[in-house]
Amino acid sequence: MSQLHVVCPHCHTTNRIQSADLAKAPDCGSCHQALFTGQPVNLSATEFERHITRSQLPVLVDFWAPWCGPCRMMAPAFEQAAQQLEPRVQLVKVNTDEAQGLGAQLNIRSIPTIALFVGGREVARQAGAMGAADIVRWAQSQLSRAATTA
Template identity: 45%
Template sequence: MEKRRVVCPNCDSINAVPVNRPAEAAKCGRCHAKLFQGTPAELDAARLERHIANSDIPVVVDFWAPWCGPCRAMAPIFAQAAKTIEPRARFAKVNVDENPEAARRYGVQGIPALLAFSEGKVVARQAGLTDANTLHGWVERLVVCSNPG
């Protein structure tokens, strides 16, 4: 039976989710939280690394800061994308003020910055505030590319 690795947004355990079962109902084997909650996971640098290194679905990360007006405007758009696109992709947010090393590691020079990871590597970037349709289309293309067939 084919399985996909999915990292729990609650306890960061790596779970094997059978592809022939509804992912929306999948729960963590360790903490029993839903693996897909329809909201972006708030991650620090260490948790971010665990998610991108151990996930078989794309991980879309919003690098942001609380003082940033465009970041605050982007937040509900990003949250809505998480609600409609999960479980085909994981959505996460990283506060660059609290995690400057993560921003440096991935070359984030301005915020908001969206980075998409697949197989542990950055596969796409989107700089600045974007509207819901553009974000949705951008992520949908990533999902299709990472899950051919």
């Protein structure tokens, strides 16, 4: 049985979880809240960096802005995708208006853009609004592709 590092969506503490226990609704050892809520987590640039570099789970990021119509249209679909992909994938949201430096660093040119990070590095990116089924299908196909090239 292997251990994974999982970053808490509430207090951003890194937790060690047995991989077999992911589906058993584990709690954070620090704040005692659920590590998986079935909801995407809004992250600042600093929190984003922590989740990407410390979590051993794949992280699917929705780069968005509150003024963006397609971003607002896709938000419920991203939430539905979180319910289907967790606990195998953590879903997070980054507001590019609040994290402009991060958007520039990652070369985010249009929103909404989703990006998949595995092992601290970006492995795939897709621009444009998508439905929940398309998000789930895209993420799963990219994870399969990343696993075969690793």
